[in-house]
Amino acid sequence: MLFLLSGPSGVGKGTVRKALFKKNPHELLYSISATTRKPRRGEVDGRDYFFLNKEQFEKMINDGQMLEYAQYVNSYYGTPKTWIDEQRDQGNDVFMEIEVNGAMQVRAKVPDAILIFLLPPDLMQLRNRLELRGTESDEVINQRLKTAREEILMMTNYDYAVVNDKVDKAVKKVQTIIDAERLKANRLANSYIKILEG
Numbered sequence: 001m002l003f004l005l006s007g008p009s010g011v012g013k014g015t016v017r018k019a020l021f022k023k024n025p026h027e028l029l030y031s032i033s034a035t036t037r038k039p040r041r042g043e044v045d046g047r048d049y050f051f052l053n054k055e056q057f058e059k060m061i062n063d064g065q066m067l068e069y070a071q072y073v074n075s076y077y078g079t080p081k082t083w084i085d086e087q088r089d090q091g092n093d094v095f096m097e098i099e100v101n102g103a104m105q106v107r108a109k110v111p112d113a114i115l116i117f118l119l120p121p122d123l124m125q126l127r128n129r130l131e132l133r134g135t136e137s138d139e140v141i142n143q144r145l146k147t148a149r150e151e152i153l154m155m156t157n158y159d160y161a162v163v164n165d166k167v168d169k170a171v172k173k174v175q176t177i178i179d180a181e182r183l184k185a186n187r188l189a190n191s192y193i194k195i196l197e198g
């Protein structure tokens with residue numbers, strides 16, 4: 001199965017994803033994205049992102065190696081396709097964390113993906129979180145908040161929406177969605193087997 005978490009910048013996608021993986025370290029495989037953005041302090045190539053230059057990224061696009069990609073505030077972000085295909089072929093469940101335009105490409109290309117939208121309690125708190133994190137300039141924060149309004153309008157294309165009020169609560173809700181979807185998929189698979197067996 002393919003689970004996808006998306007939502008506006010600063011809503012807490014990274015925080016929720018990390019907490020989810022800490023709780024369930026072996027359950028899901030995290031899809032590491034490629035980006036042309038410069039690494040932030042503490043970020044490691046191949047763990048947080050594959051940090052590429054523009055030429056390398058564009059070559060991957062042209063070679064059809066991206067499941068999806070988007071330009072977001074002057075950088076490219078994309079999901080390498082081969083790894084995802086390999087994992088899904090082996091029956092592993094994959095978890096992606098990406099922005100909204102990429103999520104819509106996944107929606108079109110992988111119809112059975114489960115899309116979860118993470119919402120801020122309100123836009124003021126979104127600004128506060130971006131300011132507190134302190135990794136972006138005021139100009140970039142303003143750009144990201146403008147993008148956030150447009151992104152929230154895309155929520156109707158998702159399967160689930162989760163408000164990130166308290167991290168623990170949001171993680172529990174995401175976990176419940178994953179558990180329920182897995183149960184459903186297993187039940188469907190079992191019914192198919194019964195039909196096939198007559």
Ligand SMILES: Nc1nc2c(ncn2[C@@H]2O[C@H](COP(=O)(O)OP(=O)(O)O)[C@@H](O)[C@H]2O)c(=O)[nH]1
Nearest residue numbers: 009010033069070072077078079097098099102
């Ligand atoms: N389309 C797409 N977006 C991605 C991918 N990886 C990360 N993003 C998104 O790009 C946006 C910017 O990411 P980043 O610069 O790490 O900032 P942060 O998520 O706000 O910490 C976020 O909304 C990410 O979820 C990807 O592979 N594809």
Ligand SMILES: Nc1ncnc2c1ncn2[C@@H]1O[C@H](COP(=O)(O)OP(=O)(O)O)[C@@H](O)[C@H]1O
Nearest residue numbers: 009010011012013014015129133164165166167
């Ligand atoms: N539920 C929450 N309540 C308060 N602050 C939060 C919450 N979730 C995340 N944050 C903080 O908000 C900032 C942005 O979170 P981050 O996970 O980097 O967002 P994103 O990956 O969506 O851009 C970080 O400083 C993080 O610690």
